[in-house]
Amino acid sequence: MSPVYFIALPLFAAFGYRGVEALGRRAVAMALLMESAALLLLAASFVGGGRVVENIAIVQPLAISLVIDSASLFFVMLITLSMTLFSLHYLFRRAESAQKHEGRYFVFLNLLMAGTLGLVLSADIFNLYVFIEITGISAYVLTAFQKSEQALEGGIKYLIIGSVASLFVFFAIILIYLELGTFNLALIAKNFSSMPGPIIFVISLLGFIGLGIKAKLFPLNFWVPDIYEAAHPEIASLFSAIMASAYIFLFFHLFYLFGIGFREFVMTAGIVTMIVAELAALRQNDMKRIFAYSSIGQAGLVIAALALGNPHATTGAFFLLINNALAKLLLFIIVSVLFYRFGSTHIDTLKKVGSKVTVAALLMAFLTLLGMPPFGGFVGKFLVLEGFAEKGAYMAFGAILVAALIEAGYYFKMAGMLVGPNRSPETLPLSIGYRSLFLLIPGLFLLLGIAFFLFLPYFGESAATLSDAQGFVATLLGGVK
Amino acid sequence: MFENLLTWLDSPQTLQAIVVTGSLLLFGIGFYGLLAYTRIIKILISLSIMESALFVFFLGLASDPHKTAPILGDLFKNFEKMNDPVPQAAILTAIVISLATMSLGISFAIEYYKRTGKNDIAQMDALGEKR
Amino acid sequence: MGVLDIFGYILAFMGSGSLIISGLGIVRMPDIYTRIHAGTKASTLGILMIIASAACFEPAWSFKLLLLGAFILITNPLSSSALALASYKQGVKHLETSGVDELADKIKIKADSKEKR
């Protein structure tokens, strides 16, 4: 089975959305569920298969090609798994919370998935630009989907910032083509360093700004909390789980491939992102903004770990990626359920949460994000700290611990509200589906935490393939000179 | 005197300098517009000006005036003396994408105006931290 | 240099001449309505002449050029009349020196007749 289906299937479904919409809301949710589950199985069929290159239309080296290696496969599975869990939530969501435009909602969800999968799979730099636009435009519209004043303002701001970011990326792509005359990633990687010095600096700077805005790096992520607040909580769950990871992969895929130098700068940017975001999260009293800042903080930690270049830290970063994506997905889904039930995402609504399952799910999510032992978060943080210790970056080591303390601050504040004395629990009728979903996702954390030795070899291999550029270039160019 | 000015202007070195300085100037004007003006339509126009500047920059440097357009006609049978079609295909795609972003931006602005009567970024205050 | 070619050069020369005149007219005329006169009439004539000269140089293309000429003969005056009416409705005043405004009375008459009905 060829990896083209990852993009062809969602596109085909999106183009035919009127047919699916005519069958009603549950059919739309069911179609999304079957589609993402099918892609998850397709991804599973590639596990352990080494690097698969799929040329499109013509043969290398002129062709655009999709590449599945264990690094991109990890992200493909992360994206399709999060999409499957999201469509479960979308299926269980009660009818009265349905918006009017179900069919169009189906289109934007499909193309968000197709865009992020394209970002992870494509090995052609202009093709990446097109996929950045697809992901971008579906994200702008999803942010403004509710058409309220907040949502529209968020949509407009996101469109402008996203357009500026893709403009800088386009400028970098132009300079690359003018210098090397090709869009093929492997050819660019092979003679990237043969370009004159100042041009390399300009390309890396433009690329860093463009992708830095999208990957929410410290100086350029001022826009993120507003967008998360503007969007509906369930959309924010997709943004933090799917889009954040895809752009982090893209940033580091190109970072290692082109052998870009300023590694220390990216690491410090990641650490500073983490500290600033965690501090800002303390001050918030709207759940969406708290989780937005904490997702920026986690992204900062993962970026710092990946930029370190130590195998332990990178494997730990992969653990953290899957763990944080699922945790954020669960948190934002719970916030959207509370939003439907109580109509507000203020922190005090936590006091009204009645159902034990939701409380348990929230507590487990807090614990895994903090990195407590039985959960996957602990394994991830432990490996990352081990990596930093090996590299002797004690400053960063301390910063991670401080960030964990700050994180503990606001998570315990919220946990206090959940189980604290002055609560007035109201009924939160949850369908069986939701109860099973709110147990399934924490179960995955537990699985990651307890059976980590099962995943260690795969994540270790993914971490190795992410940073090995020569292997990528060799397989892609095959016999070509 | 006028004769050698024209030939000097046509030499590849000066042509490249003209294209780079001219398109960067246009890019700068768009960038200035983006930062200085806060009305949504002005910002969309500045974004589009920056994009046209990039297209002119890319095509100006990627095309060779002595070669012809990459279209086979009855007069042109071989491809040696033809320009590179790949940048043209890329810019064609980018122009259509800029149309998509522009029409989406405009409908955002219309809907926002119909709902709040504002069309200026500086007046937007629905988001952000509230005590 | 066949007769057709000479004829073509003359037509091309006259066509570009009238285009220059229309450009000059747009610059010289005081207000919008007189400028539209200059912009439309002279440029339509100029373009038609250039098309005719192209037909002289390449007789094979003459049918397509005929279609092109008909198309321009319709669109150019049409667009300038739409332009003039839109600017009139938006209240762009014309200078005294450039003629009498008959449209105002006609609109008044139409408005009165509407009240009567």
Place this chain on the structure above:
Amino acid sequence: MTGFITLFTLLSMSVVALFSLRQSNLTQSVVLFSGVGLGSVVLFFIFNAPDVALTEAVIGSGITAVVLLIGIRHMHKEPEIEEVMMENRRGIRRIAIALLVLLTLLLLGKTLLGALSVETSNAGQALLEHAMQAGAANAVTSVVTYFRGFDTLGEVAVLFLAATGVGLLLTVEKGEDAIYIEPNFILRIGSGFLFPLILLFGLYIIVHGHLSPGGGFQGGVVIAAAFLLLFLTRRRFGLSHKIVTILESGAGMAYVLLGLTGLWLMGLFLGNFLPHPAEKIGMLVSGGIIPIIYILIGIKVGSEISYVVEKLIKRSHDV
């Protein structure tokens, strides 16, 4: 001669762009902005890129200016005095921004001028040879639809997203909230005659996309311009949403299926499985799936942009 024309056009484009930004009346600033677009059309023509010149003329400065003007007509609020004052009062801040931008430009220009290699590295040569045997007469079209067909599929998805987004955003609860259009009798009669001509011109561009400059995108937008003429002159004219949806979804799904048949038959997604002999390159039926792809794109873009223009003008209600 090209050097002189390029210099002159670029300078005039910059001046027009600056004036377009400094206008406080939005309509004038949009009209000047489409002037900048026309300037880049001249430049693309000089750089021997007729396809890009046609696209920029039709899409870059044509339909984009129309979309902007319709948008401004919806927001007919003339800028209040204090708004214009506020915008002008920020003079000092604006000069600071201008200086900052000028500084970055000088830096960027100096590095680029110094380092950019003069001779244009021509990697498209390999693709041109490929086009010679396998593609169509218009090498740019064979690159857009066949060699880099995946980009175009993505681009069609981007346009589809924008059209669905506009449809979602510009829906009113019931009825419609159209902009006021001056009834113009002469235009009404003229457009009756012109509509079939422009429609024919659009179809011509689509069908001959692989022979002469043009193609699905440019032809589709010309068709949308023809429908725009009808929207402007006939208040009650409306597209039937059923037909638009069938055309749009049908063409999109057919495009993906065409790609998948390439995968199933040849093992290459979007591969050219139809016969495309080299000797028939100049003929109408040549280039295998290239003309078929551009016709599908033409149908899709034509129906989509007409729908977008109708929604922008009318903000009518549809689910």
